[in-house]
Amino acid sequence: MFPNLETERLILRELTQDDAESVFNCFSNEEVTRYYGVEPFKEIQQAENLVNLFSKNFAGKRGVRWGIERKETKGIIGTIGFNAWSPIHRRAEIGYEIHPDYWRKGYTQEAVTEIVSYGFEHMELTRIGAIVFIENEASNKLLTKVGFKNEGILRDYMYQNGQAHDTFVYSILKNR
Secondary structure: OOOOEEOOOEEEEEOOHHHHHHHHHHHOOHHHHOOOOOOOOOOHHHHHHHHHHHHHHHHOOOOEEEEEEEOOOOOEEEEEEEEEEEOOOOEEEEEEEEOHHHOOOOHHHHHHHHHHHHHHHOOOOOEEEEEEEOOOHHHHHHHHHOOOEEEEEEEEEEEEOOEEEEEEEEEEEOOO
């Protein structure tokens, strides 16, 4: 069963095909995708495929992705979750995006804090990693603020618009 979560202002819930339009609104926005390692979506079908991929990853214990919904308003404003989940090695990588209309309101920090706690307490993770474009100042600040440690640089690690980019690699450990 999919683990729905709740914070003070947010509901983190399973994505369905009904959310494809909201997913498309995020992933078709160049401000959202510029540090994501994907080109902006051009068709709603891409969002539908992504929702299907998230569902398959959860069923196969490769990842879990929640839709971020504000309690007072129906409809998601972004997604957050774990990919590269390895239950045997008790690790996963966090990833998230939120529509620019909701930037700088603390929603991402609230969601990150909740799923990090969930990952350690319920998924039995001991390490949660993050890969972030060096230029993505907002994500770099957020991860540091919630306790992630910068472990170094992965050179030419991600491609965006046909160009290789260096990324920071972060982690937060359960017992340190």
